[in-house]
Amino acid sequence: MTTALHAGEKRRKPDFILPAGSCDAHCHVFGPGAVFPYAPDRRYTPDDAPREALAALHDRLGIDRAVIVQASCHGTDNRAMLDAIAWRPDRYRGVAIVDDTFDDRAYQALDDGGVRGVRFNFVRHLGGAPDMDAFNRVIDRIKGRGWHVVLHLDGADIVPLSDMIRSLPLPFVIDHMGRVDTALGTEQPAFQALLELVRRENCWIKVCGSERISRFPFDAAVPFARALVEASPERTLWGTDFPHPNLKEPVDEADLVDLVPRLAIRAEDRQRLLVDNPARLYGFVA
Template sequence: MPTSAASTSGIWDCHFHIFGPYDAHPLPPNPIYTPPPAPFAEIRAIHAALGIAHGVIVQGACYGNDHSALLAALDTADGTYRGIATIDPDIDEAQLADMAARGVRGIRLGLMSHLGGAPDMGQMRAVLERIRPYGWHALLHGQIDDVLGALAVLAPLGVPLVIDHMARVQARDGVAYASFARLQETLALPHLWIKLSGPDRITDGIAPYLDAVRVARALLDTAPDRAIWGTDWPHPNIRYPRPDEAQLLAWIRALCGDAATADAVLRHNPARLYA
């Protein structure tokens, strides 16, 4: 089981999914979506080619609460990868403890209607109380106004929260509007983190995602010690050509602008969060 400490020596991909292989890890009946196979071995090969040493597997909504693929992958990774689960408030304590021992470090709360919609606020609070003893964090995945609504309820609880994919803002809207100002204000809280991932998603897939730079830089400047990055491989539920992981890594390095900032975003910040 992966129990070794997280390393600051290598780059982290803090957001990707795995699907399959389906003969070993089939989807449940009537999944929310049915992605092509994207097994762990494939992303590990991509990581090796790019010099990425660590990663975070985010449970795909199509798997529901079946974490067998995620946990099997973590079991083979010798502590170099971590996991993000999806749980219900009434999850068995032994199951939570087993997940923690095998490398899970947080949960994802989905706010996107096409991925099942938002749980009610009472369920969200209850889930955060279940993970608090483990020191886990929660990802919030939704569009900016839905994220802000959830933050108003959850941020006062003090559990670390990570905002996924730059709150799914529209890059064409820029940064000078009320919701973005509220996002920056909330992000100043010391237990709030931002994931500078999904530049393709906020620019309608228009590479090299130049319109996303202003948004990402504003968020990075707000929380430079709590900003992380991920590829979002294999980029499920998009309607444009799949982004190239090498290009995404080049994008975040260019955004950071200097070696110290890049080291913080790609190495030191995630090593703290996923220890």
């Protein structure tokens, strides 16, 4: 039985058994800061969460693969993420943060290191939208590499950004169910716009972040995630968001795993969500 986790409590193993080859398609490594310093202009300073902590989490949960997403606290210094991938190259892939200083050689080094996409943050409390001229130049550089772009945005910005998103000339992934406001219901314009986007053939969506858009036991997130899985069963992804940066309440990731059967009701949808879809997008070999 799941119960709210309090700070300092020991995490448990989930009741739901994940299928073989399951992928945590959204997680982070932080530091250690003494080896991989945090960006001087960061908006927050996390506790260290190195590759060993991530591996221990996945061992506890029964997760075989992972996509390590570069977070803003490390900026464009992707070394901590690349180091983790190099540690387990068959099981890990990455999403980088880049800027205009990255040339073709730098992109090739990222590709060789297991990176398959770049992430742009539009979330207001993390600095807001990027310079769109730089954004477009990066898109031009990566669109021929077979990479994708990850968009981290607020629910309130889905409608205003929809025209730009629809015009993207490459696959794109939207983080955390678009961070929609669950209090406004599934009929709200932001979520309806998100559903329109996810039906596009080049759109992928992560049904992670239940703990960001709802409170334990995360019931409010379920109808949103379920609608997204039903709208695009072959392009949905799932992840833990470990170690949950900037989250006020502690989370036991086992609770997020046990939520999966409520998000994807049919076994075939869970297989796609957890195994087949991330394998196809990130090139994991069976």
